[in-house]
Amino acid sequence: xxxxVVLYMKGTKSMPQCGFSSRVxxxxxxxxxxxxxxxxxxxxxxxxxxxxxSDWPTxxxxxxxxxxxxxxxxxxxxxxxGELDTLF
Amino acid sequence: AKGPVSxxxxxxxxxxxxxxxxEVRNESxxxxxxxxxxxxxxxxxxSDKFKDARxxxxxxxxxxxTLKEEVAADGPVHALSIVAMTPEKWQAKLEKGxxxxxxxxxxxxxxxxxxxxxx
Numbered sequence: 385x386x387x388x389v390v391l392y393m394k395g396t397k398s399m400p401q402c403g404f405s406s407r408v409x410x411x412x413x414x415x416x417x418x419x420x421x422x423x424x425x426x427x428x429x430x431x432x433x434x435x436x437x438s439d440w441p442t443x444x445x446x447x448x449x450x451x452x453x454x455x456x457x458x459x460x461x462x463x464x465x466g467e468l469d470t471l472f
Numbered sequence: 473a474k475g476p477v478s479x480x481x482x483x484x485x486x487x488x489x490x491x492x493x494x495e496v497r498n499e500s501x502x503x504x505x506x507x508x509x510x511x512x513x514x515x516x517x518x519s520d521k522f523k524d525a526r527x528x529x530x531x532x533x534x535x536x537x538t539l540k541e542e543v544a545a546d547g548p549v550h551a552l553s554i555v556a557m558t559p560e561k562w563q564a565k566l567e568k569g570x571x572x573x574x575x576x577x578x579x580x581x582x583x584x585x586x587x588x589x590x591x
Contacts, residue, residue, distance in 0.1 A: 402582060406576060439533075440533075441536055441545075453529075454529055454532075461528055
């Protein structure tokens, strides 16, 4: 069930290494959403691969049920508009 | 003085979107990189060209595509924060008294860029 929501980030959810990644992890934690974190810094192939998969140049990247939802700006926007609540 | 990367970003965005409002904010000073770096940017692009791009992802992808060289893995830009909307939405935002604040604070970085205090 935790694999429904996957956050590709820099660092881990408990030790983020990037402000943008930290914000998205923080939002998910605040909403008590069960999610799997994948530290792209631990594996260069994942870091490159995920950007190719989504055709998106930056990290963090949030996936819900296998679909790319967005990065930090989009997640922040969706949080403020209430749209993020509808995803979980 | 605006550096070459800032200039290139502004030029490409102007050319692609003919924006009614454009801001290219170099946020590198907020991060663990040397002074004068051009690695972390926030861009605000307000343009009619976003009229048919109904979701934020679609609008962001248009901006990403325009700046694809800059944000490529071997390009100069390490982080890109985007605000992209139509003039109507932007006007509504301004009327509500909202402003575009800075991006989240750095958490140290992933070690791939030279650090601020490195000789």
